[in-house]
Amino acid sequence: MKQLVCITPGQLEYQQGQQPEVKENQSLLKIKRIGICGTDLHAYEGTQPFFNYPRILGHELAAEYVSGDAPGFKAGEPVTIIPYFNCGKCIACRSGKPNCCTSIQVCGVHVDGGMREYLVVPSSSLLHGDGMSFDELALVEPLAIGAHGVRRAGVQPGEYVLVIGAGPIGLGIMEFARIAGGHVIAMDINEQRLQFCREKLQVAHTINAATEDVMKRLQEITNNDMPTVVIDATGSLKAINNAFQYMAHGARYVLVGLQKNEICFSHPEFHKREATLMSSRNATREDFDLVMQSMKKKLVNPATYITHRVAFDNVKDEFASWLKPETGVIKAMVELG
Ligand SMILES: NC(=O)c1ccc[n+]([C@@H]2O[C@H](COP(=O)([O-])OP(=O)(O)OC[C@H]3O[C@@H](n4cnc5c(N)ncnc54)[C@H](O)[C@@H]3O)[C@@H](O)[C@H]2O)c1
Ligand SMILES: [Zn+2]
Numbered sequence: 001m002k003q004l005v006c007i008t009p010g011q012l013e014y015q016q017g018q019q020p021e022v023k024e025n026q027s028l029l030k031i032k033r034i035g036i037c038g039t040d041l042h043a044y045e046g047t048q049p050f051f052n053y054p055r056i057l058g059h060e061l062a063a064e065y066v067s068g069d070a071p072g073f074k075a076g077e078p079v080t081i082i083p084y085f086n087c088g089k090c091i092a093c094r095s096g097k098p099n100c101c102t103s104i105q106v107c108g109v110h111v112d113g114g115m116r117e118y119l120v121v122p123s124s125s126l127l128h129g130d131g132m133s134f135d136e137l138a139l140v141e142p143l144a145i146g147a148h149g150v151r152r153a154g155v156q157p158g159e160y161v162l163v164i165g166a167g168p169i170g171l172g173i174m175e176f177a178r179i180a181g182g183h184v185i186a187m188d189i190n191e192q193r194l195q196f197c198r199e200k201l202q203v204a205h206t207i208n209a210a211t212e213d214v215m216k217r218l219q220e221i222t223n224n225d226m227p228t229v230v231i232d233a234t235g236s237l238k239a240i241n242n243a244f245q246y247m248a249h250g251a252r253y254v255l256v257g258l259q260k261n262e263i264c265f266s267h268p269e270f271h272k273r274e275a276t277l278m279s280s281r282n283a284t285r286e287d288f289d290l291v292m293q294s295m296k297k298k299l300v301n302p303a304t305y306i307t308h309r310v311a312f313d314n315v316k317d318e319f320a321s322w323l324k325p326e327t328g329v330i331k332a333m334v335e336l337g
């Protein structure tokens with residue numbers, strides 16, 4: 001079996017691996033699509049915290065079910081997985097939050113992922129992909145991250161939702177904030193990505209934080225109320241610290257984006273708003289189900305995010321180019337036969 005291994009930062013290598021053995025509570029998958037995300041790119045760059053090498057990357061997966069003991073799954077059927085393998089015993093797992101299990105093992109991050117022909121996964125991680133294309137199935141996970149962030153925020157119809165960062169994660173947040181009935185305001189410093197929000201996602205309000213007076217624009221759009229929901233999807237410390245001032249009184253601020261440093265904000269400013277600050281990690285089965293239903297109902301069409309396609313054999317040569325913003329990459333999709 002062919003597999004692509006990230007040996008050290010900046011070095012990918014095709015290797016021949018053993019076809020994995022299937023044990024109890026596991027299933028064997030034949031990989032069909034792998035979506036590339038920021039996590040993979042950061043791991044390759046060497047900027048992903050707590051990352052060990054060598055590692056097989058890839059967690060946004062579409063596959064064919066081959067064999068195993070997953071009840072109700074048949075050989076040859078299309079599937080995707082929830083790639084956050086959890087312990088089932090810790091306080092988070094016992095409280096219905098397997099997405100933040102204390103000993104979480106994310107496929108392609110903490111354990112080897114899907115950049116290979118065959119992959120063994122816990123049978124409990126599987127989702128039926130009936131009626132969906134392999135492209136769509138590989139896009140479920142990044143959208144589920146956004147759906148989870150929106151659910152954390154508890155977006156109500158008619159609320160102004162400021163989404164900062166219009167990368168693949170931010171786009172998913174915008175889609176599910178809209179589905180929840182929110183009025184989405186998209187903010188970024190990349191005009192090309194804001195244009196994508198206007199044209200492909202029909203986002204009515206976009207703000208370029210690099211060229212516009214953000215406070216003034218937000219006041220205009222919200223009739224001086226300011227957004228009652230702010231969601232970060234930049235992972236930029238500067239953007240995260242700045243956004244505390246964009247919250248309406250009584251607002252919720254959800255951090256989907258992640259960075260390594262300490263966040264700093266004015267306590268009196270936070271206090272006077274009686275604001276709520278939340279983090280949002282991964283996603284749960286409920287979020288995956290919502291994403292798949294929304295795709296089937298054509299409420300979201302994330303296939304438009306795919307800007308680059310590459311055969312598995314060419315990933316090694318193309319990978320570094322996806323780090324360059326000038327290639328205009330939103331989502332690169334790897335195809336296997
Ligand atoms: N919650 C989770 O479990 C989870 C899962 C996956 C990714 N993430 C995080 O989500 C974040 C976004 O991921 P992505 O793949 O969409 O990243 P991305 O890099 O493609 O997108 C980030 C966007 O933020 C914009 N940006 C950067 N600085 C800005 C600023 N100061 N003001 C406004 N916009 C700014 C960039 O121009 C870019 O368009 C990352 O921090 C990533 O680590 C979180
Ligand atoms: Zn991802």
Ligand SMILES: [Zn+2]
Pocket residue numbers: 086087088089090091092093094098101102103104
């Ligand atoms: Zn656990």
